[in-house]
Amino acid sequence: MNNRRIRFGIHWLLFISCMAFTAMPASAEMVAKLPQVMQPNYIAFTDQRVYVVEESAKIHIFGKSPQGVIFEKTFGQEGEGPGEFDFIHQIRVCKDHLEIPTFGKFARFSLDGQFLDEIKLPMRVFKNAIYRIGENFLVKDWRFDNKETKTTINLYDKDFKLIRELGVHKEAGGASKINLVAEYYSPRALGETIYLVESGKKTIVTIYDKFGVQQREIHLLLPPVKMTDALKETIIKPLKEAPDMKSRWAAFAERLSFPGHAPGLDYFVVVDDRFVTRTYNYRGDRVEFVIFDMQGKELKRVFLPYTGRLNNGCLFCFFQGRFYYLKENLDEEVWELHSEKVW
Numbered sequence: 406m407n408n409r410r411i412r413f414g415i416h417w418l419l420f421i422s423c424m425a426f427t428a429m430p431a432s433a434e435m436v437a438k439l440p441q442v443m444q445p446n447y448i449a450f451t452d453q454r455v456y457v458v459e460e461s462a463k464i465h466i467f468g469k470s471p472q473g474v475i476f477e478k479t480f481g482q483e484g485e486g487p488g489e490f491d492f493i494h495q496i497r498v499c500k501d502h503l504e505i506p507t508f509g510k511f512a513r514f515s516l517d518g519q520f521l522d523e524i525k526l527p528m529r530v531f532k533n534a535i536y537r538i539g540e541n542f543l544v545k546d547w548r549f550d551n552k553e554t555k556t557t558i559n560l561y562d563k564d565f566k567l568i569r570e571l572g573v574h575k576e577a578g579g580a581s582k583i584n585l586v587a588e589y590y591s592p593r594a595l596g597e598t599i600y601l602v603e604s605g606k607k608t609i610v611t612i613y614d615k616f617g618v619q620q621r622e623i624h625l626l627l628p629p630v631k632m633t634d635a636l637k638e639t640i641i642k643p644l645k646e647a648p649d650m651k652s653r654w655a656a657f658a659e660r661l662s663f664p665g666h667a668p669g670l671d672y673f674v675v676v677d678d679r680f681v682t683r684t685y686n687y688r689g690d691r692v693e694f695v696i697f698d699m700q701g702k703e704l705k706r707v708f709l710p711y712t713g714r715l716n717n718g719c720l721f722c723f724f725q726g727r728f729y730y731l732k733e734n735l736d737e738e739v740w741e742l743h744s745e746k747v748w
Contacts, residue, residue: 433745436729437474441465442740445731446718447495454516455742456498457731460718462490466518474742480518488512488520494533495719506533511542527565531556536594538615541568543594551581556590558601560617569617572601582662585640585714586632586685589668595675604668605629610680610701623701627669630685637663639687643713670695672715676723679704679748687711694728696748707747723747 439457442465447458455467455474466477482489490507497504502521503514508530512523526535531547540563548555558571574590589604599613608627612620630636641661645654672683679696686693691708698704709728712720721730726748732741 434743436742436744437467438734438737438739438741439465439467439474439476439731440739441476441479442731445720445740446493448720448722448729448731449496449498450722450724450729451498451516455729456496456503458493458496460492462493464493464496464518478518480514487523488514497536504537506530506535508533511535511537534591536592538594538597538599541615543571543592543599545592549578553577554587558590558592560599571599571613571617572603572611574603578662581660583657583660584662584664586664586667586671589670589673591673593673593675600673600675602670602673604670604673608669608682610673625669625680625682625695625697625701626703627682627684627695629666629669632663632665632667636667636685636687640714674723677726677748681723694747705748709745709747710743 442457442459444460445457446460449456453469454477455469457465457467459465462481462483463479464481465479467474468477481493483491485491490505490512493505493507495506497506498516501516503516503518505512505514509526510523511526513521515521528544529546529548531545534545536543538560542561542563542565544559544561546557546559554576556574558573560568560571562568571592572590574588576584576588578584578587589602591602593600593602597615599615599617601611601613603609603611604627606629608625610623610625612623614620641658644650650657667685670682670684674681678699680699680701682695682697684693684695688708690711692711693706693708695703696705696707710721710730710732712730712732721728723729726746728745728747730743732743733739734741
């Protein structure tokens with residue numbers, strides 16, 4: 406674990422080599438081996454390409470074809486100059502470009518990895534939670550002291566003048582304790598629609614238009630999950646077993662705090678006219694995902710491979726009804742891309 410990753414939470418050591426390709430799967434199976442990938446942190450899909458983000462702020466582009474997945478190029482690097490990053494939490498694939506929010510800047514690249522432009526951000530942004538909506542920006546700000554954690558969701562214009570505060574969420578705890586299962590309070594944006602997701606005692610999705618005007622509120626049937634000893638162990642296991650945490654685990658564990666219940670979800674995305682959520686229900690090496698329609702009606706519950714907590718990066722994505730995820734093949738020391746059909 407390098408020092409930068411310690412700031413973001415759970416981590417394990419990753420190694421890669423070797424290559425082989427297979428055709429795109431019809432059901433659950435391996436898609437391809439990706440020897441270029443060393444320490445993945447995020448994955449995204451389009452019709453033609455697969456993007457894999459590295460912890461080193463590099464992004465690999467793989468092309469898709471009937472014959473399989475083929476490496477095209479790598480772009481990006483660490484630094485403070487134009488098109489450079491200290492860390493990349495995620496990338497967003499738009500119709501004709503990539504958006505890469507990172508510390509202090511919001512950059513755009515072409516779909517084939519050419520730097521286009523970037524703007525400096527005049528405010529703090531928690532884990533790059535900033536979305537462009539037309540000319541406006543939706544921003545999540547996260548602050549804490551020794552007593553509480555405060556999350557604020559604001560909508561700004563193109564000059565970063567405040568248009569409207571959409572919501573504020575406060576939770577007791579703050580810096581004195583580390584709560585690995587904090588209540589969920591986070592925005593999403595798709596097209597000209599804003600989704601503000603809150604999950605604690607209840608799970609509520611509040612929908613706004615591009616001007617921040619509330620349209621409606623949807624309640625999802627995702628009750629809190631009782632915090633058992635088994636669930637605690639599942640949550641802390643990847644962190645506890647990380648090689649660089651062994652010498653500091655005792656001191657770290659003393660600061661851990663677990664509430665009586667975990668929130669109803671720890672992941673939310675809007676894809677293919679569906680709300681896709683991940684819960685705290687585990688079954689062996691799989692975790693439960695619950696899919697809803699846009700009115701909040703439950704469509705399906707399915708257990709899919711668990712790739713680690715989101716603090717450790719998002720090594721999966723949903724695309725055209727399939728669940729794609731990265732899996733480390735320890736025997737061959739190579740990362741593999743796998744897929745399972747969901748809808």
